[in-house]
Amino acid sequence: MTATIFWQLVLGFGAISLVSVGGGIAVLPEMHRLVVDVHGWMSDADFAQRFALAQAAPGPNVLVVGLFGWHVGGVLGMLTATLAMTLPTSFMAFGFSRLRARLSGRFWLRVVERGLVPIAVGLIAASGLILAQGTATGWLPAVLTAVSAVFVWRTDFSPLWVLGAGAVVGVAFL
Amino acid sequence: MTEAPPRPVPTLPDLFLTYGRIGLIGFGGINAWARRVLVEEKRWLTDQDYAETLGLGQVLPGPNALNAAIMVGDRFHGTAGAIAAPVAMFGGPLILLAGLAMFYDAYGEVPFVKAVLAGVAAAAAGMVLGTAAKMTQKLKPPPALLAVGLCALLAAGVLRVPLPYVVLGLAPFGILAAWQALRAR
Numbered sequence: 560m561t562a563t564i565f566w567q568l569v570l571g572f573g574a575i576s577l578v579s580v581g582g583g584i585a586v587l588p589e590m591h592r593l594v595v596d597v598h599g600w601m602s603d604a605d606f607a608q609r610f611a612l613a614q615a616a617p618g619p620n621v622l623v624v625g626l627f628g629w630h631v632g633g634v635l636g637m638l639t640a641t642l643a644m645t646l647p648t649s650f651m652a653f654g655f656s657r658l659r660a661r662l663s664g665r666f667w668l669r670v671v672e673r674g675l676v677p678i679a680v681g682l683i684a685a686s687g688l689i690l691a692q693g694t695a696t697g698w699l700p701a702v703l704t705a706v707s708a709v710f711v712w713r714t715d716f717s718p719l720w721v722l723g724a725g726a727v728v729g730v731a732f733l
Numbered sequence: 734m735t736e737a738p739p740r741p742v743p744t745l746p747d748l749f750l751t752y753g754r755i756g757l758i759g760f761g762g763i764n765a766w767a768r769r770v771l772v773e774e775k776r777w778l779t780d781q782d783y784a785e786t787l788g789l790g791q792v793l794p795g796p797n798a799l800n801a802a803i804m805v806g807d808r809f810h811g812t813a814g815a816i817a818a819p820v821a822m823f824g825g826p827l828i829l830l831a832g833l834a835m836f837y838d839a840y841g842e843v844p845f846v847k848a849v850l851a852g853v854a855a856a857a858a859g860m861v862l863g864t865a866a867k868m869t870q871k872l873k874p875p876p877a878l879l880a881v882g883l884c885a886l887l888a889a890g891v892l893r894v895p896l897p898y899v900v901l902g903l904a905p906f907g908i909l910a911a912w913q914a915l916r917a918r
Contacts, residue, residue, distance in 0.1 A: 579794050579796070580793070580896065581791055618829070619822065622823070645819075652790070652800040659804070674878075676781070677881040678904065679764075679784050680868045685891075687861030687862035691859070691862065694851065704858045704862070707860050709859075718769060724856060725856025727852070730849055
């Protein structure tokens with residue numbers, strides 16, 4: 560990895576991270592602009608494949624930036640891109656966490672905290688819906704998604720059971 | 734709200750290992766899994782605690798799961814916890830992803846792996862949806878807050894409005910609804 564690419568990763572993803580309200584994936588279009596349009600590091604199809612790979616793997620969705628970094632700079636590129644995307648906002652979150660502890664119990668803070676809860680839950684539901692639209696390539700995966708949703712909602716068994724079932728169904732039929 | 738028996742407090746290694754596990758099983762995104770492990774399995778947080786932390790993580794810039802992990806870590810073990818939780822959450826998956834990237838560079842797409850991942854992804858999508866349903870059921874939001882949640886689902890999931898607009902646009906309504914709900918008591 561050249562020094563130029565290092566700084567392009569640091570500045571590019573660092574800047575994107577600062578506007579990523581709502582989560583890392585909220586700024587996917589910005590990442591596309593940086594990686595495909597501005598620097599020409601990969602094609603549209605490459606970008607989509609990296610995104611699909613990161614989505615399919617476990618872990619925070621934002622790790623897709625690690626794959627972009629890997630593409631231009633190997634392991635070092637992966638670490639650079641990931642840290643650039645996560646470190647600046649982490650300091651903010653930590654500062655906020657301290658502030659929250661200091662102000663805990665104030666009426667208006669409780670109001671704000673409660674007011675943001677439906678957005679958090681609504682966005683989890685939305686991400687499930689978007690994932691389901693991507694995976695429902697036929698009736699079988701759609702049924703799998705529906706069964707899994709009901710299983711997780713109505714029972715307290717570990718969701719790993721449905722993931723295991725998903726893997727088996729995938730190998731057998733997809 | 735009913736008060737359950739006192740909640741256990743994790744040790745620092747426990748926090749690290751638990752977040753490491755959340756990262757490695759986090760198919761379809763971290764948040765649904767973090768709730769499963771922290772609220773249901775470990776009982777370190779209530780549904781309300783977790784949802785509030787995640788909600789704050791969403792309005793702050795940065796990956797929301799990361800922001801939430803920092804806040805949860807800080808809550809239990811201060812600075813050390815705020816470092817341990819996210820490092821564990823990112824470390825495992827990052828190593829896995831490096832392996833996948835190498836594999837991918839060497840062999841391209843392998844049909845077997847692709848089939849496994851397709852099945853797991855479909856199940857994970859359902860897991861995420863089921864988690865949202867379960868959280869709603871447990872949190873029992875008053876109608877105004879429920880409406881804000883449904884708007885978030887509709888805007889982000891169906892209309893595909895960019896997330897910063899969804900979060901910042903709906904936050905005032907959520908806060909207003911929460912203010913009315915808390916004042917009414």
